[in-house]
Amino acid sequence: MKGESVNIEEGRIFREAWIAGVRKHFPGEPKPGYITPWEETPDWERESAAAVCRQVREFVKLSGGSTSRLNREQRGRFVATCWIAQIYHRIENPKAGYVADWPELPEWQQETDADIFDAIERAVTQ
Numbered sequence: 001m002k003g004e005s006v007n008i009e010e011g012r013i014f015r016e017a018w019i020a021g022v023r024k025h026f027p028g029e030p031k032p033g034y035i036t037p038w039e040e041t042p043d044w045e046r047e048s049a050a051a052v053c054r055q056v057r058e059f060v061k062l063s064g065g066s067t068s069r070l071n072r073e074q075r076g077r078f079v080a081t082c083w084i085a086q087i088y089h090r091i092e093n094p095k096a097g098y099v100a101d102w103p104e105l106p107e108w109q110q111e112t113d114a115d116i117f118d119a120i121e122r123a124v125t126q
Helices: 008-025 043-062 072-090 107-125
Strands: none
Touching (some): 008 043
């Protein structure tokens, strides 16, 4: 919901995994907005990051840890779908690129989304 309080820990897990993934998978020099630190990230992105982290966390917990059996694409798709829902929730008329389906995402973003799932799963299972 708009105005909801952001769980900083959850949002940071997501954002740090995003930045690490961009640095690892993005071809060339990423846009500055892709690697903006948590403290400088806009509120709507912070709220979205925390919400997606909670969704992945709950998914891992509710599956009894069997998410470890999902393949890399399934992991990334879950993150991407949760993110798209947050975009629709927070932006009335988002750009098409913000809500692109999995097959339309560049490979670097697919890889980054899978890395995000992995980072959240590790945080849950530790």
